[in-house]
Amino acid sequence: FKPEHTGQINFYLSVLNDKMKLEDENPAIGIILCKEKEDKKVEYSFRDISKPMGVATFTTSEVLPPELQKALPDAETLKKLMD
Secondary structure, eight states: OOOOHHHHHHHHHHHHHHHHHTTSSSSOOOEEEOOOOHHHHHHHHHHHSSSEEHHHEEESSSOOOHHHHHHHHHHHHHHHOOO
């Protein structure tokens, strides 16, 4: 996590809420996924920003767990959806 990520996601959320959000939708929520984070850096970076955002660490895996394999569409279906 880098503090400048906070400003960047704040900008994206502002544009998204202004240009794409429908009247009956709630404001968008930003989530920053990163390999590592220092809690104090995150706290200071978000302290005076009012939009809902968060930071989470994650790990990658070559194998998708079976419960996710069942819940997500296969690669071909995703490809068709993106066309």
